[in-house]
Amino acid sequence: MMSRVNKVVIGTHTVLANGGLKAIAGSHLVALAAKYYNVPVIVLSPLYKLSPEYPRSVKIRNRFVSPESLVDYSDGLFVEKTQIYNPLFDYVPPELISLFIFNIGSHAPSYIYRLLHETYPPIDDSNLIQD
Secondary structure: OHHHOOOEEEEOOEEOOOOOEEEEOOHHHHHHHHHHOOOOEEEEOOHHHEOOOOOOOOOOOOOEOOHHHOOOOOOHHHHHOOOOOOEOEEEEOHHHOOEEEEOOEEEOHHHHHHHHHHHOOOOOOOOOOOO
8 A cells, every 4th residue: 555655644743852753642653654665754743843852851751541452352362362562653763754834934854953943942041040
């Protein structure tokens, strides 16, 4: 199917500082297939979803939801012997993304770090009280 597609357009939960994104589960697999077939992946996102966090940050964690939508619990013997993880989000690295389209224009993943600094100035923490 992917060989007949001319572009992939996805939304995102969060655009991370390195140009990667946290998107709905399954997005990473779609982006990998698109890269294999040389199909561009375009991410649509409002600017407020831009985050200063990096993928390995402690604050960026995946949530797991109940696997009842994946497995029928009436298959008791199967369910007892199986561990099922049902993540809510996937991390999609910037190498798999061709273009970001924000409400202010389009940018390459390599420009996200610069866009972050242009949009949100660094916090002046010199006046903060430290314990």
